[in-house]
Amino acid sequence: MQESEGGPVAEEVRRRIVRMIATGALVTGDRLGTERALAERFGVSRATLRSALVPLNRAGVLERRTGRGGGTFVRGVVERDAAEQLGLPQRLAVGGGREVATVVLSVRERAADATEAAALGLGPGARVVEVERVRYADGLPLSLDRARLPAALVPGLAQADLAGSLYALLEERFGLAPDVSEEVITVAQATRREAEHLDVPPGAALLHLYRVARTADDVPFELSDDLFRADRVQIVARRGGPSRADVVPRG
Known part of the structure; x- marks a missing residue:
């Protein structure tokens, strides 16, 4: 039944x-x-x-x-601090030692579209490397991430092991570390493809994080659209003291 x-x-x-x-x-x-x-x-x-x-x-x-x-x-929901610079694997480890896994769906180099070029400060004809991955916590899908990076800044990225922390790889291999991240958080409805990857019904509520990461020299190097299952994640904003504002998951 x-x-x-x-x-x-x-x-x-x-x-x-x-x-x-x-x-x-x-x-x-x-x-x-x-x-x-x-x-x-x-x-x-x-x-x-x-x-x-x-x-x-x-x-x-x-x-x-x-x-x-x-x-x-x-077991709890996964907490993500909107102000911190930790990647998802580090966040999950810090938040309670959860078992983390990543499935790389695709990696490709292509011409940047107008939106990507504007966000990443790219000129005409510039190319980006697009990385799409599904992240898992404790064996269940947590997020569907799509990152775009200027190809000129990350030569050979497509051949790298992308199953771990992308930020750790970018810093170690290319010297790119996020000093400032601008994020916009909205609610989205899962498309059929997104629903399939995240194991939710089509139309289910997702938390959509749109992010542009910059180095300390103000060089934009990552444009990302991350879709989180809203029933497994809460976004926390901390400012100053212990006060906090939670975006409570909706199912």
């Missing part, structure tokens, strides 16, 4: 659980209460509670364990 994700009441319970994780009321490794206790806590039926947990289990935010001592445990 296929599990149902329920209606608006189940969705509200799901959002309350996500908020509890986002605010630290629930942390990675916490065991949720029994089904009966949780249903009473949220004031819903056990059937509604089960429906609320379905998308969180599918997204890897929660994990069901069987056997003695089993139950439903918090």
Whole structure:
């Protein structure tokens, strides 16, 4: 029998659980209460509670364990600080030692289009290297990334191992390190192709990060469109002290 994700009441319970994780009321490794206790806590039926947990289990935010001592445990969402310069592998390692993997979909050199040329400060006829990858955390797809870099700055990049941190590779091999990154964060709907790579339904909400990275000498070297599963990522903005503004995932 296929599990149902329920209606608006189940969705509200799901959002309350996500908020509890986002605010630290629930942390990675916490065991949720029994089904009966949780249903009473949220004031819903056990059937509604089960429906609320379905998308969180599918997204890897929660994990069901069987056997003695089993139950439903918090795995947590991936947190990305909008102000930091860490690449995704470093972010995931710093954030709790998650298992990270990358699948390179394509690498190609081509002529820059007008938008790319303007963003990267390129002249007529300039070429870019386009790298498209799917990033995984704990075996589940997390993001679909498409980076474009001036070909003149990264000779031989297409032949390099691109399964790790792109920023680490760019700094080690080409001396390109991000000193300033300008990011625009919006919400997008998954196309059929994006949905297939990210294992979400077509039209599902995605977090779209559009980024231009520059060196300390103000040389733009990366234009990137990163699409994150909104049910597995929260964007955090920190300024000054411990205050924080979270973009809470939506499923």
